[in-house]
Amino acid sequence: MYKTTYEEWLVEESLDSELKKELKEIINEEEISDRFYQNLAFGTGGLRGKMGVGTNRMNVHTVGKVTQGLANYLNTNFKNPSVTIGYDSRNKSDVFAEMAARVLVANKVKVYLFEGLRPTPMVSFAIRYTKSDAGIVITASHNPKMYNGYKVYGPDGGQLTDNAANETLDYINKLDIFKDVKVVSKEEAEKSGLLEYIGKEVDDAYYNKVAELCVRKELIKQKAKDLKIIYTPIHGSGNIPVRELLKRLGFTDVTIVAEQELPNGDFPTAPYPNPEIRQVFELAIELAKKQHPDVIFGTDPDCDRIGVVVNTGDDYKVLTGNQVGILLTDYLLGARKDEGKLETKDAIIKTIVTSDMTQVICDYYGVQMFDVLTGFKYIGERIKEFLETGSNNFVLGFEESYGYLAGDFVRDKDAVIASVLIAEMALYYKTQGKNLFQALEDLYKKHGYFVEDLLSIEMEGQSGQEKIKEIIDNLRKNPPKQIGDNKIVTLADYGVRKSYDLESGKETPINLPSSNVLKFILEDKSWFVVRPSGTEPKMKVYFSVRGKTREEAQNKVEQLKKDVQKLI
Ligand SMILES: O=P(O)(O)OC[C@H]1O[C@H](O)[C@H](O)[C@@H](O)[C@@H]1O
Structure with a gap:
């Protein structure tokens, strides 16, 4: 399947020239498969992935397609919609921000584009300041340099809710990445009156x-x-x-x-x-x-x-x-x-x-x-x-x-x-x-002394994702009742939104959306949680213990970490 897409990209005339060059230089089959075996997933966090050529990469085409989907969603749900766009210091963040602006303008969506890089939270603020219906931030936050991302925000300045994200995804999935993306040049966008640059006024507000x-304003005034x-x-x-x-x-x-x-x-x-x-x-x-x-x-x-x-x-x-x-x-x-x-x-x-x-x-x-x-x-x-x-x-x-x-x-x-x-x-x-x-x-x-810790286990690529799923599914199907010398008394399964008392079998509902997360709670209220990272190819295990002294808590957490590592 990935082969067909790869071959289509090879002969695609509208493929960006830089990406075309990159594509021709890739000969490793595994590399080709990794770049084309899927579309970069658009989830509630938007897009995030490595930059480069391919459907499974961040590039002007994948950004264009997602923006076209977003434009369709906005034009269906809002009258004369508008979007605020910001970006950070990553390589290509400005290029992707401009691409998003050009696609939105081509779809008659008004754009407020920050004139230079800004923090993500300032975009969240600016959305309501400009009365936009959505916001986009081009960033991969704290990931290494080869990554970039595309976060989408709603009219309240919060990250897109699950429903809006799913609806947008439906629009995205209907599109052909080359034929269906409308785009104008930067000059045309500027001339259209639909692209407005923002900066100082929003910053000051x-x-x-x-x-x-x-809170302590007087203290700050006197002693800052x-x-x-x-x-x-x-x-x-x-x-x-x-x-x-x-x-x-x-x-x-x-x-x-x-x-x-x-x-x-x-x-x-x-x-x-x-x-x-x-x-x-x-x-x-x-x-x-x-x-x-x-x-x-x-x-x-x-x-x-x-x-x-x-x-x-x-x-x-x-x-x-x-x-x-x-x-x-x-x-x-x-x-x-x-x-x-x-x-x-x-x-x-x-x-x-x-x-x-x-x-x-x-x-x-x-x-x-x-x-x-x-x-x-x-x-x-x-x-x-x-x-x-x-x-x-x-x-x-x-x-x-x-x-x-x-x-x-x-x-x-x-x-x-x-x-x-x-x-x-x-x-x-x-x-x-x-x-x-x-x-x-x-x-x-x-x-009391509370000590927390985190174990991040890297598992790259498709096989990594499958492995993480398998480990978590296994823990779900066969939950341990004991970890080291400690009894596990409760399993909170956020996937099925239920918490189980492991002794009596009693179930209590969890009033949160479903998510593939398991929390194991020990007798003394210490716990560990297992979940796949949503932003990096990692499985994350979180630990939390309490003790009467720092030493006691520290020892407990070390021991718990060792015991859990043996388990997974
Ligand atoms: O899913 P993870 O890799 O653990 O990342 C979790 C983090 O992802 C992004 O940075 C979100 O904006 C954070 O709110 C969240 O805590």
């Missing part, structure tokens, strides 16, 4: 909103200059907005990691530009040894994730995504309490693979906590629900994978917002004589 999110920060945009789109906001708020002692300051889609100093990986902070930590900052921030290429490193006096400690989320949860709720603003309907939203300590802290402050599936779109959906029903005040949403959001003007994780709030929090603790690491230690002493 966004900056003003972010600055308003700070006392916090010493090192920041690295890791060659991405955070450079301007993060620095601009810190500056506006008075955080003037900010040093940038020069080697990683400018946008560069080759990510020369950080091949995996992901703040989850310690390597991205090597240069920052080197610099820190000379500059002695209080904190280091690093944001990924599309500036939706942030990593934090803390100067503990004798070392630089990299905090995990869970730890930063825990700190922010406690800080924001505590600050609201101090300001007399805390309400019982205040709410924190996190994902099912994120630290249980969140619940403990929410209980402590008497506020509500909501669990959703992995993916920030589910947090976005909940925020929308809160606003529509007035049921809760959204305070913070976060994922263990380094994504945070406060406020309701953005509906995806936002590392610009996070950097401002973390700076405020670090400043507050500094005035209390503590660094963030000590603040965290205080929380553990108060609520």
Whole structure:
């Protein structure tokens, strides 16, 4: 089957000339099969894949086809639809953004295109600012340089919901990638009056909103200059907005990691530009040894994730995504309490693979906590629900994978917002004589030690995907009742949306959409979760344990990891 498609592409006259050249040079059969055996999957996260020639790759044709499908969906469901488009610093991100704009204009869809790279969350904001019916961001977030992606957003600024994504997919599937894609040139698009470039006005509106999110405004006014920060945009789109906001708020002692300051889609100093990986902070930590900052921030290429490193006096400690989320949860709720603003309907939203300590802290402050599936779109959906029903005040949403959001003007994780709030929090603790690491230690002493860990097992290609499915299916069919010396008491199967008491067999429904995720809960409430990554060729296993001391919790998690590795 892939052979026919490959041969069609070989003789296709309208194939982009650069791609044509690339195609002719590929002789390896496996390589040909991998590029043509399927269409790059369009899921709720949009498209993501390696760049290059083929139906299973990110290129102007696959981007064009998906955009044509989106245009058909929009023209069916909205009157005179409009779309906001943004892109990050990846190679070809600007080219794909322009292609999307040209296809939309050819379909009479109005386009607001950012004049230069911007963080993903700024596009989420801009969608409602321009009153668009959808948004597109060209980015593969934190993936290595050969990847790119195409994220689609709805009119509320949140990632497309499952229903809208499925409807769009139906339109996409009806199209021939070469014959059915309408496209005009850039010049024609500009002349049509349907393409409008956006920039400064939207930026300013966004900056003003972010600055308003700070809680202890007086403290910031008086002391912001006392916090010493090192920041690295890791060659991405955070450079301007993060620095601009810190500056506006008075955080003037900010040093940038020069080697990683400018946008560069080759990510020369950080091949995996992901703040989850310690390597991205090597240069920052080197610099820190000379500059002695209080904190280091690093944001990924599309500036939706942030990593934090803390100067503990004798070392630089990299905090995990869970730890930063825990700190922010406690800080924001505590600050609201101090300001007399805390309400019982205040709410924190996190994902099912994120630290249980969140619940403990929410209980402590008497506020509500909501669990959703992995993916920030589910947090976005909940925020929308809160606003529509007035049921809760959204305070913070976060994922263990380094994504945070406060406020309701953005509906995806936002590392610009996070950097401002973390700076405020670090400043507050500094005035209390503590660094963030000590603040965290205080929380553990108060609520118990929670340790989380993650195991990512890479399994590339079609065979990898099949293998992951097989492992998870096996665990589902024959769930272990024991892991090492510990009894497993509950299996939560998010695929069938049921939770099973493994002793009594009692079933409890899970009130979340279906997703191929299994959570095994032990007697002492520790757990591990298995799920396929939705963005990378990996199977992910998450661990969470609690203990009375750090040592006890640490030992437990190590043991659990070993036991689970034996199992899979
Ligand atoms: O499916 P995974 O690879 O674990 O990735 C999960 C992550 O994917 C994207 O980055 C989403 O925007 C995040 O909200 C989500 O946490």
